[in-house]
Amino acid sequence: MNIAMIPARMGSQRLKQKNLALLDGVPLIARAIRKCKDAGCFDEIWVNSEHPDFGEIAQQEGVQFHRRPDELANNTATSEQFVHEFMKKHPCERVFQVHSIAPLLPAYRVRKFVEAMAASEVDVMLSCVLEQIECACNDVPINFSFEAKTNSQELKPIQRITWSITGWRAATYVEAFEAGKTATYAGKVGFFAVDRSEGHVIKTQEDLDIAEALLPLIPAC
Secondary structure (H helix, E strand, O other), rough: OEEEEEEEOOOOOOOOHHHEEEEEEEEEHHHHHHHHHHHHHHHHOEEEEHHHHHHHHHHHOOOOEEEEEEHOOOOOOOOOHHHHHHHHHHOOEEEEEOOOOOOOOOHHHHHHHHHHHHHOOEEEEEEEEEEEEOOEEOOEEEOOOOOOOOOHHHHEEEEEEEEEEEEEHHHHHHHHHHOOOOOOOOOOEEEEEEEOOOOOOOOHHHHHHHHHHHHHHHOOO
């Protein structure tokens, strides 16, 4: 069984109530729900939140609502904690976290992501954008050298994780979490490349403005 889980806290620091922010007149949370339904690859679709307002939206959109405990709704609660709590309440083979704040990820890419994980032996599937340009961390080159100038098209791409969509084998995740290990990356990890726009995540008003500008350019299907 494959379950889609859409996390949605009411509180947010940089963009207030960002899950309810409107993009072309449609709340981000509603866009995520409709995308999961259009993908046609999930046995169940759940909105995961502490706030009952999201339960009303889930009901209106024809999907299910999981109300997480209040202690998993504050700024100190980790994603590992609320994902584990969800998995324990809803046993399944795989859980796919589909973020409402990545509205430019289309339904067909969600479907391809789920199919790719199902066809593989990975325990974790991470969405990423391939950055084929010189990249460094703490002033140290990652995919190039200061000793020579290489054409960008010859560089090894950097896999920038976007979290637009993430897939986990539930049993592996739960086992790792309960053993005190990092569950997010437990087991065999795979990567799935998405387009740059599909990896665009909304955390600020500027991010929302960029998404509004890009939206007309994104295929609907």
